[in-house]
Amino acid sequence: MIKEEKKSIFRKKALENISSLEELDKLLIIVKPKDWIALIVGIIIIISIISWAFLGKITTIADGKGIFLDFSKIESIVSPSKGIVDVKEFIGSKVKKDDIVAVIQDLQTNEKINIKSPYDGLITNIYLNNGDTALKNQILIELQKSNNYFKSNHEKFYCFIPFKEGDKIRNNMKVKIFSWALEPNEKKQFYGRVEKISYIPADETYFNKILLGKRFYDYFTKDGPVIPIIVYPLYAESKIEPPLADDIPLGTLSDVDVILIETKPIAYLLPFWFSKKIKL
Secondary structure, three states: OOOOOOOOOOOHHHHHHHHOHHHOOOOOOOOOHHHHHHHHHHHHHHHHHHHHHHHOOEEEEEEEEEEEEOHHHEEEEEOOOOEEEEEOOOOOOEEOOOOEEEEEEEOOOOOEEEEEOOOOEEEEEEOOOOOOEEOOOOEEEEEEEOOOEOOOOOOEEEEEEEHHHHHHOOOOOEEEEEEOOOOOOOOEEEEEEEEEEOOOOOOHHHHHHOOOOHHHHHHHOOOOOEEEEEEEEEEOOOOOOOOEOOOOEOOOEEEEEEEEEEEOOHHHHOOOOOOOOEOO
16 A cells, blocks of 8 residues: 655755755845835824823813902092993993093083093903982092003902802913904913912902902803903913013903913723822
8 A cells, every 4th residue: 555645844846946046046025015114004093192191181170260460550430420330341441541431511600521531451350330319529530551561570360260160260370362352363371370369259349349240240250150360471372481471461361270280191991000190
């Protein structure tokens, strides 16, 4: 009986290539170029994800609104005589010099007296309603000069944060301020630190106290109760270094982000090993 030929572990075609001297100068292709490209791209993506996980930041914020104020620039407009008040502007109005802001109808002469703004400014408070009787020299309107600019070294930025976020805010937390009121369609960003917090919601009395009236109260509280926060100082760069943000007109309204927590992404990817959060 003829023994069955032992089966070779090599393919016949491979043996033929090895035995042919003409084929020895040809390279054996193991991985195609497109496979190398895919591998390199994959490695880059993995390295990028790892770098972001350890070096990046996920920020938790409390957002609100604010206003640049300096109480030393507030001026009062008084009634020249006893008469019936007819206010032509409202709280928050920006007026020019010599604009008529109110009319008083004198009770003795029945003459109508125009009361003009003494300078460009922002109306921050109105003390009487139309139809009320004003006494001579009684304060009718308070006006903040708009040709004055915020000075970070001695003036304050007031911001108002939703009450539900209030218990998360602490002194010295970083604050980002976004202002659009400098030039049309121009946004500027400023930075500061929380200096003072009130954990009691600001009511209309509080707004009157800081020389803002009912209209500002309605504006800041339209989405619910707010707590007042004073931010100081303000800088134009993120590193909390000079230059100061000294080119903002007083009375400018802005959006605000108070940075509550900054967390490394790895804390979310591997919470059991990296659970520490970085607080500012």
